[in-house]
Amino acid sequence: MLAASPAAAGQFIFVALALGCLTHAFIADDFSVRYVAENANSNLPVMYKVAAVWGGHEGSMLLWVFVLAGWTLAMAGFSRSLPSVLRARTLGVLGLISVGFLLFILLTSSPFDRLLPAPADGQDLNPLLQDPAMAIHPPMLYVGYVGFAVVFSLAVAALMGGRMDSAWVRWSRPWATVAWLFLTIGILLGSFWAYYELGWGGWWFWDPVENASFMPWLAGTALIHSLAVAEKRGSFKAWVVLLAIMTFSLSLLGAFLVRSGVLTSVHSFASDPARGVFILGFLSVTVVGSLTLYAWRAPAIRNVGTFALLSRETLLMANNVLLMVACASVLIGTLYPLAMEALGLGRISVGPPYFNAVFVPLMLVLAGLIGLGPLTSWRRMTPTNLAHRIRWALLVSLTATGVLIAVYWNGTTLGMAVGMFMACWIITTVAVNIRSRLQLRGGLRGLAAISPSVYAMNLAHLGMAVFIIGAGAVETYGIERTVRLGPGDSATVAGYRFTFQDVRDVQGPNYTGTQGYFTVTQGGGPVADLLPEKRNYPVRRSSMTEPAIDAGLFRDLFVALGEPLDEGAWSVRLQYKPMIRWIWGGALMMALAGLLAVADRRYRVRIKQSPTMHPSEGT
Amino acid sequence: MLMKGQIYRKQAILSAFVALIVVAAPVAGLEPLGFDDPARQARYEALLHQLRCVVCQNQSLASSDAGLAGDLRQRVHQMVAEDQTNDAIKTHLIERYGDFVLYRPPVTARTYVLWFSAPVLLLAGIIVLAVTVHRRHHLPPRRLDANERTQLRRVLSDHRNDVS
Numbered sequence: 001m002l003a004a005s006p007a008a009a010g011q012f013i014f015v016a017l018a019l020g021c022l023t024h025a026f027i028a029d030d031f032s033v034r035y036v037a038e039n040a041n042s043n044l045p046v047m048y049k050v051a052a053v054w055g056g057h058e059g060s061m062l063l064w065v066f067v068l069a070g071w072t073l074a075m076a077g078f079s080r081s082l083p084s085v086l087r088a089r090t091l092g093v094l095g096l097i098s099v100g101f102l103l104f105i106l107l108t109s110s111p112f113d114r115l116l117p118a119p120a121d122g123q124d125l126n127p128l129l130q131d132p133a134m135a136i137h138p139p140m141l142y143v144g145y146v147g148f149a150v151v152f153s154l155a156v157a158a159l160m161g162g163r164m165d166s167a168w169v170r171w172s173r174p175w176a177t178v179a180w181l182f183l184t185i186g187i188l189l190g191s192f193w194a195y196y197e198l199g200w201g202g203w204w205f206w207d208p209v210e211n212a213s214f215m216p217w218l219a220g221t222a223l224i225h226s227l228a229v230a231e232k233r234g235s236f237k238a239w240v241v242l243l244a245i246m247t248f249s250l251s252l253l254g255a256f257l258v259r260s261g262v263l264t265s266v267h268s269f270a271s272d273p274a275r276g277v278f279i280l281g282f283l284s285v286t287v288v289g290s291l292t293l294y295a296w297r298a299p300a301i302r303n304v305g306t307f308a309l310l311s312r313e314t315l316l317m318a319n320n321v322l323l324m325v326a327c328a329s330v331l332i333g334t335l336y337p338l339a340m341e342a343l344g345l346g347r348i349s350v351g352p353p354y355f356n357a358v359f360v361p362l363m364l365v366l367a368g369l370i371g372l373g374p375l376t377s378w379r380r381m382t383p384t385n386l387a388h389r390i391r392w393a394l395l396v397s398l399t400a401t402g403v404l405i406a407v408y409w410n411g412t413t414l415g416m417a418v419g420m421f422m423a424c425w426i427i428t429t430v431a432v433n434i435r436s437r438l439q440l441r442g443g444l445r446g447l448a449a450i451s452p453s454v455y456a457m458n459l460a461h462l463g464m465a466v467f468i469i470g471a472g473a474v475e476t477y478g479i480e481r482t483v484r485l486g487p488g489d490s491a492t493v494a495g496y497r498f499t500f501q502d503v504r505d506v507q508g509p510n511y512t513g514t515q516g517y518f519t520v521t522q523g524g525g526p527v528a529d530l531l532p533e534k535r536n537y538p539v540r541r542s543s544m545t546e547p548a549i550d551a552g553l554f555r556d557l558f559v560a561l562g563e564p565l566d567e568g569a570w571s572v573r574l575q576y577k578p579m580i581r582w583i584w585g586g587a588l589m590m591a592l593a594g595l596l597a598v599a600d601r602r603y604r605v606r607i608k609q610s611p612t613m614h615p616s617e618g619t
Numbered sequence: 620m621l622m623k624g625q626i627y628r629k630q631a632i633l634s635a636f637v638a639l640i641v642v643a644a645p646v647a648g649l650e651p652l653g654f655d656d657p658a659r660q661a662r663y664e665a666l667l668h669q670l671r672c673v674v675c676q677n678q679s680l681a682s683s684d685a686g687l688a689g690d691l692r693q694r695v696h697q698m699v700a701e702d703q704t705n706d707a708i709k710t711h712l713i714e715r716y717g718d719f720v721l722y723r724p725p726v727t728a729r730t731y732v733l734w735f736s737a738p739v740l741l742l743a744g745i746i747v748l749a750v751t752v753h754r755r756h757h758l759p760p761r762r763l764d765a766n767e768r769t770q771l772r773r774v775l776s777d778h779r780n781d782v783s
């Protein structure tokens with residue numbers, strides 16, 4: 001049992017060594033390594049040479065394994081206070097997962113294959129990935145994805161022991177939170193990158209690849225809420241274990257969807273199935289194995305604590321129902337076209353209109369619960385008490401929504417009106433929550449006495465409100481126009497006058513391009529100068545649209561060059577994006593809230609090692 | 620399926636994770652089409668977002684560089700200019716490209732599972748919730764077994780010792 005810890009350290013050192021070697025090969029332009037030759041070029045800036053390490057399939061799998069080794073090491077390092085059987089089992093399960101992925105790399109995806117004779121230069125990194133946000137997006141996402149492997153391993157270890165005490169729950173909670181916060185940051189960066197790099201100003205496409213990261217996020221969100229109930233009230237324990245299994249399984253499913261090539265076309269997957277079949281096999285073993293263990297052991301997990309119909313427990317259960325149904329709708333929407341195609345039933349597209357119809361309503365109901373839950377007591381509450389607590393928040397929210405609808409009558413949809421109400425509702429209930437806590441602690445002096453986890457919860461919920469405002473505003477009031485502009489021409493969008501001055505040629509380190517010069521004015525006053533570009537990357541023979549954005553707290557102005565037309569004119573894409581920063585701002589608030597939650601003192605208090613604390617040992 | 624020599628931006632989202640090799644070359648059309656009439660413009664934009672570029676890796680007509688997408692945009696623009704209904708425009712495109720062109724799959728026998736899974740699951744979730752709450756509401760407080768009672772006594776005495 002004591003071998004687990006040094007083994008974790010050894011694994012980390014050797015995987016780090018492999019990653020270091022690959023990074024060195026990139027920096028040293030060693031094009032005799034096939035993977036380097038396919039993903040870099042001697043003219044590529046050094047920063048992107050490093051990012052190119054995970055710019056392709058093989059390298060990103062190595063990064064995945066490196067992150068897993070890092071988590072395993074962290075688990076080994078921080079778990080000294082855990083019962084040694086639980087600790088050894090957890091590290092053992094993590095080790096098994098590592099074996100699976102290391103085998104995957106060795107058998108199907110080695111980044112160290114030689115390419116001899118070595119080409120004179122490499123094929124360059126995909127220009128779309130030559131971007132700072134895209135450089136750190138995969139590591140963040142993987143820290144999140146793989147972090148759920150730790151919670152999964154803890155859950156499986158607890159099932160093997162047949163016992164989950166409150167120490168287990170308290171111990172697992174910060175790990176789930178950290179994984180969740182990194183996944184949040186990873187998704188945020190991906191969305192931000194798509195907005196300014198894809199050239200079309202969209203922030204979420206319901207693309208299967210995005211969904212692959214979003215499903216574990218939804219399940220992970222359900223998990224961190226259920227862990228709260230399990231820690232505070234001793235309920236939901238079996239469900240927590242099941243959620244931990246599902247969250248990690250969804251991470252693996254995401255890996256399968258993205259890595260197998262099944263998304264490009266079911267047929268391309270069928271023609272070169274080695275990678276896909278391996279991950280699918282691994283996924284099946286993990287899911288079937290852990291669910292079997294669950295079915296066998298879960299009945300032994302005893303829940304304590306009763307609760308009434310109107311209680312925070314019930315509302316958190318409803319939260320979990322909504323999140324998991326939402327997650328299922330994303331899963332079905334993602335897999336359905338693949339399944340239909342595989343079964344020869346024809347091709348269909350499942351896109352934003354589907355998710356807007358199915359997913360968004362569930363989230364709006366959930367937003368209502370976000371306000372209600374924290375104001376409801378654990379165990380039981382009378383409807384009268386609850387009505388008393390929420391009456392001001394409800395009144396203020398309804399009034400504010402009415403005013404907002406009146407002011408923004410033009411173009412406001414029913415969905416946006418509901419979104420406005422939900423945002424107001426969350427904000428006002430957070431205010432009520434903090435206020436009532438302060439009253440208990442003697443006014444404003446009590447601010448410091450409130451525990452960080454309470455602030456964390458409220459901050460995350462406010463983040464949700466901010467997100468709803470941003471997403472609603474940009475989808476409802478955003479304007480996009482494609483216009484023809486010659487030098488000196490101008491077009492007006494949302495009161496902003498865009499004037500096309502001229503174009504000039506630009507030369508980058510590994511590209512050539514055309515840069516447009518636009519001035520933006522509002523009511524005669526200057527607002528911004530915008531310089532969108534059209535770039536050509538000769539090595540990849542690809543052209544890229546680099547939009548120019550004047551960012552603001554309340555609106556972004558977005559200009560992208562389309563195509564050159566006759567007489568020096570260009571087709572130009574102009575966009576007005578109200579409140580779009582709030583989307584990422586809200587997500588950032590959620591991630592910060594995660595950080596605040598794990599900073600809570602109670603997770604740093606060492607659990608005393610005493611024989612009474614871990615009766616599961618030696619059974 | 621993929622047209623050679625065309626940028627597939629959405630494929631780039633993929634490559635963010637997968638790094639499929641993006642084959643790319645000159646871009647076809649992003650043509651300045653629109654309407655002065657705001658109602659028509661809104662309808663045109665909304666339609667572009669609901670229709671898929673059938674040769675692209677998951678891009679709508681509103682955000683595709685592909686040549687075919689440009690042709691389809693012009694077709695849609697023309698039909699909106701002729702005041703044809705949204706349904707007529709969609710039917711016209713389905714006749715040529717199948718249901719694949721619609722981002723909102725029509726509700727047919729083949730898509731019942733797609734459309735009705737979420738409501739059915741929600742209903743199931745609500746039933747499970749109701750049953751669980753009912754059971755928990757009436758759960759008698761569990762008695763500690765002998766083992767646990769000893770444990771409790773030990774913890775309590777430890778605690779008393781700590782305090783004193």
